[in-house]
Amino acid sequence: MTPLAFLVLAVLTVVSAATVVVHKNPVHSACALVVTLFLLSIFFVGLDAELVAVLQVIVYAGAIVVLFLFVIMLLNLQRDVRATGGPGLVTAAAACGVALTVVIATALRRAGAPATPTVPPGFGETAAVARELFTTYLVPFELTSILLLVAIVGAVALAKRQA
Amino acid sequence: MPTPLGWYLGLSAVIFTIGVLGVLVRRNVIIIFMAIELMLNAVNLTFVALARSLGSLDGQVIVFFVMTVAAAEAAVGLAIILAMFRNRETTNADELATLKW
Numbered sequence: 001m002t003p004l005a006f007l008v009l010a011v012l013t014v015v016s017a018a019t020v021v022v023h024k025n026p027v028h029s030a031c032a033l034v035v036t037l038f039l040l041s042i043f044f045v046g047l048d049a050e051l052v053a054v055l056q057v058i059v060y061a062g063a064i065v066v067l068f069l070f071v072i073m074l075l076n077l078q079r080d081v082r083a084t085g086g087p088g089l090v091t092a093a094a095a096c097g098v099a100l101t102v103v104i105a106t107a108l109r110r111a112g113a114p115a116t117p118t119v120p121p122g123f124g125e126t127a128a129v130a131r132e133l134f135t136t137y138l139v140p141f142e143l144t145s146i147l148l149l150v151a152i153v154g155a156v157a158l159a160k161r162q163a
Numbered sequence: 164m165p166t167p168l169g170w171y172l173g174l175s176a177v178i179f180t181i182g183v184l185g186v187l188v189r190r191n192v193i194i195i196f197m198a199i200e201l202m203l204n205a206v207n208l209t210f211v212a213l214a215r216s217l218g219s220l221d222g223q224v225i226v227f228f229v230m231t232v233a234a235a236e237a238a239v240g241l242a243i244i245l246a247m248f249r250n251r252e253t254t255n256a257d258e259l260a261t262l263k264w
Contacts (some may be wrong), residue, residue, distance in 0.1 A: 006166040010174045017178050017201055021185035021228070026193050033197050036178075040204055043171070047215040051205075052226050059230050064200065064237045071241045072193060075248050093187040097180045104176035110168060119218050132220045133227065143232045151235035158242035161249075 013039040026077050029097030030068045037061045049124040171212035179205035192244055192254045196237070203233050 001009075016039065019032035037060045044053035122128050133141050178201060185198025207226045214222025248254060 001166050003166050006170055013174065014164065014177055017181045020197050020201060021181055021189065027193060029194055029197055033200065036201065037204065040208060043208060044211050046254055047211045049211045049223050052211060052223050053226065055230060057252040059234060064234055067241055068193065068197065068257060071244060074245065090188055093184050097184045100183060101176050101180045104179060105173055108172040108176060119215065124223055129223055132224050137224050141226060144228060147231065147235055147242055151238050155238040158239065158246050
């Protein structure tokens, strides 16, 4: 990805991420979240992570955000009367946010990794990622099935109306 | 000329901070949840950028696990929000402070 394309996409991503947090209407926030996730998947394609990019669109934009929209619809939420915790809290949070960005950026820059401009062909494609997943990461991969089962049972038990 | 690694890490730091601010500032629990998803995605971007930079697929596999956990978390969390709304008729975090000392 060229630096110019990166800058354009980065500005769009930050704007849509800020919209998620700032907008008063939860439905608009959810739509901005979809835009953010799509833009991030473009970054993933640029970073030779094709499978992750496709999963990002299917799992996040397709499943998780739809779940959010369903809940917003079920709860019939109107605009927030009191959206935030007051001006004092907002100022304090903004100051903390600037400090946090500086801390994270400094820490990440100290961890500077060696740049490898070329990767082997097939890097990030389904076959290569799946080989890792079913050899090195086989046990965690099987454990995720238990996690998902527990989550399904838990979600149904919580959302069910008590008789 | 490819984009340097540091730019990706900087962008992910900014997105993560936006997510933290959302959790701190907003009072609607659904928006707080979306802000948590933003933070998870910022970390995913870091993983993928470093995987590309190190030429190793481990980072991309971890992103797969992060997505699984995020999906489970969203399903259970939204079910909790539904159950809470049924009992208390609100999604405002300030009014759901029964456990606060």
